[in-house]
Amino acid sequence: MDTPMDDDMMREVAECLGNNDAPRAVSKIQKYLEDLDKIPLNMAITGESGSGKSTFVNVFRGIDNKDERAAPTGCVETTIESKEYPHPNYPNVKLWDLPGIGTTNFPANQYLRHVGFEKFDFFIIVSADRFRENDAKLAQEIKKMGKKFYFVRSKIDNSLRDEERSQRDFNAERTLQKMRENCISGLVNQGVESPQVFLISNFDLHLYDFHKLQETMERDLPSHKRNALLFSLPSVSLGIISKKKDAFHSKIKYQALLSAAVAAAPVPGLSFAVDVGILVGVIRGYKLGFGLDHQSLEKLAQSAKMSLGDLQAVIKSDLASNEISKELVIKLLSMSASGAALMAVEEGARFIPIFGIAVAMGFSFMSTYRYLSSALDMLANDAQNVLKKALAQDTSL
Template identity: 60%
Template sequence: MFFASLSCSPAVFLEIFSCSSPSLDSLPEDHLLSFEFYQFSCVWTNMDDPFDSYPEEIKECQQALMNNDPAAAAAKIQEYLEKQKNIPLNIAVTGETGSGKSSFVNAVRGIDDEDERAAPTGCVETTMEVTPYPHPKYPNVIFWDLPGIGTTNFPADKYLEHVGFEKFDFFIIISADRFRENDVKLAQEIQKMEKKFYFVRSKIDHNIQDEKRSKKNFDAEKTLTRIREDCIQGLQKLGIEAPQVFLVSKFELHLYDFSLLHETLERELPDHKKNVLLFAMPNINREIIKKKKEAFQAKIKYFAGLSALVAGVPVPGLSATVDLRMMVTVIEGYLRGFGLDKSSLQRLADSTDVPYEDLIAVIKSPVALNKITVDFLLNLMAKMSNTHLLMAVEEGSRFIPLIGIPAAMSLSFTVTYRTLSFFLNELADDAQRVFKKALGLDTAV
């Protein structure tokens, strides 16, 4: 059924799959689309998927299609995508009073301390209860600002019980100078509960500035190494074996060890939560932008698959309507993930003192600077090579006996895959240009 509508010839098809794991990067675009549709069709027609790239939950969709119910199959894919979007990630941030917990929570969420959604900061203990602070763009990611450990209200021996440790995916233990006995006690208790913890030394920018003012032969790298080794030695003396300490400044997340902290968290999180953390992270380096692009790209085949299944429902106009609305939502997600929505760009301008107008001046994609609607997207697609024609052919092909529906499904898959990939590439490049403009770093696109 499906292979009658593949966009490449049988010879090309055999060439693509003559080895067990073809390199997708080396395939021409039309061959790549055929490859993706091949994987898609393998799963839906109960053939073996040689790369086992589809999750277990999709089997219900497969069964619906085998029962000749493409509408139910499409609903199952949509249900799966919604589930992926809402995977929870709960991050506990704790430490002694005045360590900079609340400022860290605000900085990682991309929120200024003066923002109405910010965790309150101050020189005295401002966090009196376990307080959740959802990410402004990804509410399923929650940073929990925990009360300072070791105060009269929150003694160390009852701390984990009081804060409800079981709901957290991992703990970040923050100190503004040396880590102390209470920090170590907490880490040891967390370890007993088989949870992950990470030591973060905050306010590093203050230390660098103080050292620079007080020493004639100032060396930033030597200062950072000394601070890191001092923290590690202190933790070892208190009973922590081989501790990792990450040096962080809330004002300059792109500097020091925040990138290393993110890489460590990503490596140690369960697979289904890695992308949840990734999308919530600010664009602190070009590698994160690249990883976000790769994660978005990996999801396109599911949206294209949903598009193909809807195209299999013999209702005139349904496929185009569903596809356009879906693509608008997906592209809006790209804007949020890359920080190219207007609110994110304004916060970036405020935090870096680079004028907002200078940031938007380097953006080339029209979808980043306009309100995305179905009509607006349709107009853009009309200017893309062959895309508008393929949509028209898809709508007409469904009325051809025998091969019409399979052909429509393949065309719908191709249009959606090609369109989303095109705008993803554009917006990823824009994110790199904005990053370079805002921070003045060496950023290759």
């Protein structure tokens, strides 16, 4: 859905092009796209020592606990002051590891001022077993401040294993429902109205309630911040992959408009060179966002207890199988009948009197839009195939 900011940018670009000021139009579109990538999202993660909050910060960012960029983890409280951890691929998205309120000398209202509550978009309160009085008081103060908060009951996989050992007639679904109800009733008894509790395993995010947490956070965020959340989410479900695809697709019209604005400059060959640069940058972003880069695939293969080659075997597109480069994009464009034809017509249109530049702009927009849409379809399909393969290999993944 277009926003007033979208409409304003479009009007300004149209005005620039109407005045034959293509460089200014290009500059405005570039700034708009850069601003979209810089929309900040700050998530506050808090909980008592040993609750798994630091591990949650790391897993959400796709980082192993042993990574030098990881939030420190341990059974004792390792977080003394608020510490920000930017997402490695989307630095505009930051997870803040906050000290547990029970480890500070501040009451709930002073605690929020101490950690700088105003900069956070929402709070996630983590517990490894049950939520305590401090958690409830913190939630009530967050609500007074007009912020959203979510309760996450972590280490569900450990709890289920413990329950299975102790019960004769163990039933996983019944046990999960009992855990959820116990958490909710405990919070209600401590004065929290309609608490939202999500059961999560930090190491198996595709299981249990992570998808519900993702959907709730997405729904509660203002529209201009939703894509920032979606891009940063680990691709642990087909639903997330599908939503990421939609989020990526929403930007294609602006990327194609940038291509068209460059085509307005009467310089032979410039449009093609810039278009290739646009395609390379955007497609690299798709590949990284879907977790199809080499590092992400290696990590997924390790988690699924399978070889990297087994995952790579279900990848169909050359874009996912190879390093994205200008040479690869040019090769694939030349192999595409429609792509090659549109590029040829665009360059030829420049020599048409009076209307040539306008025609070239139209073809430039169309070719960029079509190719990015096609690339997005292929990479999204590859991401889905890779995830299905991983899930089929190891049901604990």
